[in-house]
Amino acid sequence: MTTTALPTAAALALGDDALVLSHRLGEWAGHAPVLEEEVALANIALDLLGQARVLLSTVGDEDELAYLREERAFRNLQLVEQPNGDFAHTIARQLYFSTYQHLLYARLAGGDGPFAGLAAKAVKEVAYHRDHAEQWTLRLGDGTELSHERMRRACDALWRFTGEMFRPVEGLDVDSEALERDWLESIGEVLRRATLSVPEGPRSGAWTAGAGREGLHTEPFGRMLAEMQHLHRSHPGASW
């Protein structure tokens, strides 16, 4: 795989998405509703961490990038930095993001751009993440009254973060509009089968989120970074 030619901005954007979501999912360790699901979430987190390492290593030193950058230097979507919330929130975030990531990586893998090699490997991992999120969305949405209500609330709450995924990223050669069309179609279908409706709130414009790619992040991200970085900052260069 030739990785030296990866466009920096795009590699940072995709790498930070994977790194930050990986950390969020890792926060479930020891807290997941059941042991089996804890391992499932940890597996997904590790897949994402592997993708982040490959992507960030092409930009610079992976440890420096992960542990020594300030909040404003991160280029991840605001969606992936949102707190885990309850299990439904985590699943809604997974559904929105992994559907996007799967559609995106499938396109990159099918092209001959600089991300083709990386995407071809990652797309199989991400297909499983997407399946995992869809399976749980169906069960929570079409489950009990309580699980339906919680899943509905989670899908609504995260909806305003979804427009940002389809803004063009420098160096990422994909048709954002077609990507968004496919995403909306897939999400609409899954929500319909889960007896949920597609949230009605705005996804772009003044009242939505969406400046993560420019380095503007939401308030919970600072606390997440502090936890993620404090060990490395307290013991620079430490290893085991």
Next chain:
Amino acid sequence: MTNTDWPLWEVFVRSRRGLSHTHAGSLHAPDAELALRNARDLYTRRGEGVSIWVVPSSAITASSPDEKDPFFEPAADKPYRHPTFYEIPDGVQHL
């Protein structure tokens, strides 16, 4: 971990083509589809398998320890039932 009412499933993993499925362990899951996925995450994450079966534990009929003697004891002294009188050709791997 909280206790759940999810049923128990037995997991069988085939490690390679040509070998049979072997019992790998058990897990809790709300339904068969998720049991299969949980099995994938718990028992094949280090590349152990090419195929998985999940079976509701309640569907398994097991022999009882009380029946051990009538079930198994009589087979112990019948060496003529063992195929030990054949030469195994070179290159036979799974015997």
